[in-house]
Amino acid sequence: MALRPAAPPPDEPEQAYEEELWVPTRALGRAVLLTGLLVLASVLLGRADLVVLAIPLALGVGFGMMRRPRAMPGLRLSTVETFPVEGGNLGATIEVENRDSVGYDLAVLRLQHSRWLQLEDGDRPHVTPVPRGVAAAVEFSGPAVRWGRLTLGPASAVLVGADGLLTTRAVVTGALGVKVYPVTEAFEADEAMPRAAGLVGQHRSRRPGEGGELAGVRQFAPGDRLRRIDWRVSLRTERLHVAATLSDRDAEVVLLLDLLADAGRSEGIYGSASVLDRTVRASAAIAEHYLHLGDRVSLIEYGSSARRLRPASGRRQYLTVLEWLLDAHPVPAAQERGGAQLAAGISADALVVVLTPLLDVRSAGMLAGLVRAGRFVVAVDTMPSGLAVPQAGTWTGLAHRLWRLERENTIGQLAEHGVPVVAWAGAGSLDTVLRDVSRLASAPKVGARR
Amino acid sequence: MMKAMRRLARTAPGPLAVRGIVFFAAAAGIWIAAPTAFVSLRFLLPILISAAMPALLPNSRVVGATMVFIVGLWMVATLAFGEPATPGRTFLAACALYLTHSAATLAAMLPHDAIVDNQVIIRWAGRTAMVIGSSGVVTIVVVVAAPGLTPTTSIFALLGGLAVVVGLVAVLARSAGIRRR
Numbered sequence: 001m002a003l004r005p006a007a008p009p010p011d012e013p014e015q016a017y018e019e020e021l022w023v024p025t026r027a028l029g030r031a032v033l034l035t036g037l038l039v040l041a042s043v044l045l046g047r048a049d050l051v052v053l054a055i056p057l058a059l060g061v062g063f064g065m066m067r068r069p070r071a072m073p074g075l076r077l078s079t080v081e082t083f084p085v086e087g088g089n090l091g092a093t094i095e096v097e098n099r100d101s102v103g104y105d106l107a108v109l110r111l112q113h114s115r116w117l118q119l120e121d122g123d124r125p126h127v128t129p130v131p132r133g134v135a136a137a138v139e140f141s142g143p144a145v146r147w148g149r150l151t152l153g154p155a156s157a158v159l160v161g162a163d164g165l166l167t168t169r170a171v172v173t174g175a176l177g178v179k180v181y182p183v184t185e186a187f188e189a190d191e192a193m194p195r196a197a198g199l200v201g202q203h204r205s206r207r208p209g210e211g212g213e214l215a216g217v218r219q220f221a222p223g224d225r226l227r228r229i230d231w232r233v234s235l236r237t238e239r240l241h242v243a244a245t246l247s248d249r250d251a252e253v254v255l256l257l258d259l260l261a262d263a264g265r266s267e268g269i270y271g272s273a274s275v276l277d278r279t280v281r282a283s284a285a286i287a288e289h290y291l292h293l294g295d296r297v298s299l300i301e302y303g304s305s306a307r308r309l310r311p312a313s314g315r316r317q318y319l320t321v322l323e324w325l326l327d328a329h330p331v332p333a334a335q336e337r338g339g340a341q342l343a344a345g346i347s348a349d350a351l352v353v354v355l356t357p358l359l360d361v362r363s364a365g366m367l368a369g370l371v372r373a374g375r376f377v378v379a380v381d382t383m384p385s386g387l388a389v390p391q392a393g394t395w396t397g398l399a400h401r402l403w404r405l406e407r408e409n410t411i412g413q414l415a416e417h418g419v420p421v422v423a424w425a426g427a428g429s430l431d432t433v434l435r436d437v438s439r440l441a442s443a444p445k446v447g448a449r450r
Numbered sequence: 451m452m453k454a455m456r457r458l459a460r461t462a463p464g465p466l467a468v469r470g471i472v473f474f475a476a477a478a479g480i481w482i483a484a485p486t487a488f489v490s491l492r493f494l495l496p497i498l499i500s501a502a503m504p505a506l507l508p509n510s511r512v513v514g515a516t517m518v519f520i521v522g523l524w525m526v527a528t529l530a531f532g533e534p535a536t537p538g539r540t541f542l543a544a545c546a547l548y549l550t551h552s553a554a555t556l557a558a559m560l561p562h563d564a565i566v567d568n569q570v571i572i573r574w575a576g577r578t579a580m581v582i583g584s585s586g587v588v589t590i591v592v593v594v595a596a597p598g599l600t601p602t603t604s605i606f607a608l609l610g611g612l613a614v615v616v617g618l619v620a621v622l623a624r625s626a627g628i629r630r631r
Contacts, residue, residue, distance in 0.1 A: 025555065025558070025559075026509065026510075026511075026513075026514075026558065027513075027551065027554070027555035027558065030513065030514045030517070030551065031551060032619060033514070034514070034517055034518070034521070034551075035619065036619040037518075037521075038521065039619075041525075047528075047535075048592055048593075049524075049528065049535035049540045050521075050525075051592055052537075052540045052541060052544050052589050052592055052593070053521060053524065053540065053543060053544045053547055054544075055544060055585045055588050055589060055592070056544050056545065056547070056548035056581055056582060056585040057547070057548055057551060059581050059584050059585055059588065060548060060551070060552060060581045063577070063580070063581055063584075105559075105570070105573070105574065106559060106560075106570045108559065108560070108561065108564065121565055124460070124462070124561075124563050124564060124565050125561045125563065125564040125565070126564065126565050126567075127464070127559075127560055127561075127564045127565065127566040127567060127570055128567045128569075128570065129567060129569045129570050129573055158559075160559045163552070163555070163574075163577055164552070164555035164556055164558075164559055165555070167559070
């Protein structure tokens, strides 16, 4: 099928372009040829009945040509969704506009789209009439089943006019990019944070300050706010007393995404999840949780592209995190930074949550390096459970078992080095390990590099 | 084979209905045009196969070939077998011929798995009915005028007729924009 854009090239005259756009169909040649043959035979043989056979064909061509279209149709592809999330419905509309003085018999509309957009009947051509001077619209709707930057389009239209005697070459629109954000799996973690650092946030600290947690009642001192005065105690003691509170602190959470390798089959939100899916969804959930608490969240990619998102807090940062995650792709890297190099760019008080499938030995080395550098590290195992291994030979099963044993051994060694590894399981995944990390953080440290 | 089955399973009702019309129109055309000696159950299978071809391949030369076949049968029936070309039978054959052509034109435009708006088929049926109705009127005029037109061997009349044919085809082709580019 010959494709051409919906608008003529700038250096091409529009009139010539329109004339070239409409071309005769095989039916026109057939009707003219058969009419000619029948009338010729009628003349040669002196048979009026052959003229009667030719009459409908000749009239069909005549009536068809009276409705001959000339103008170029307009074609537009649009979507109304602005913030679609995995599993959410997405709508798309193809509009074909008739700018001619006659109606088009039909328009055959086709829409190409990403396989993760399950638009209802989106894989079938749609045929609709386009009357004179109106724009016919065909609407598509369906769920976006996987996160990512998905493509919608291009859409193409083939128009038919003059009772099927003339048709256009395919008119094509450009493709639209649709951002589908990952769904945040339910995630809750208790308040335990290794070290709260800032002056805003919801984590309790030991420092007195403006917060919600009552620390005690003490005598009024210059600089205390009047609204802090505890009138009941002041009346009883006949001296001004104020309610002292502990300041609420925020913390920095660094999400380190191990993108050295991917495994598993991605089937969208309703099917099995790959390592990358689990990494992205878990990152979104953890980021949402801590940003909701007022903490600062930053993201670092452990892979060839080594992207980094600066730490910030608030809803704006949450949207930035989601946007950042859309570009997460596993790219094998020949050389990758070690844990010590990574630690240099991470605040000493930050909680580092490493989302890793532990498929690459460098990942374990990086985790150990981070801990050696004195960072508070929690590893989230993003390897999907029940991963099917393709049977390449008789030894595949045994090799897989050996690999799993080696991986469990690595996890054990990491635990000995002080890196708790927990499998991602949504809500409460990190509670136990976060408590352990907090306990470790409060313990006196000797020789830790800060 | 599996690919063909999958393709068949995707067939939508709209295009299927249009192809059905092509099949029935072609079958009716062959049935009407064929000499009476061939119109029997013995020849039913060849007739159905011939009619099925344009329905299966509406965007090919098979449609034109089938229409020529119908005209050929008509000429054989009237010339070789001496069957009378009554106005009613002639008009029915003309209608079947046009319906085959028109339905095949529409079927060629509709992908087999397309979701077709009902309005497309309704409007097409309306325009086809208009052409057939107009043809009926013109046919009556021709039938009324034809007895006055006696076959002649005059070379002038022959050349005049040929000129009319060439002129008609030229007008049709020109209006359709069929030009050598």
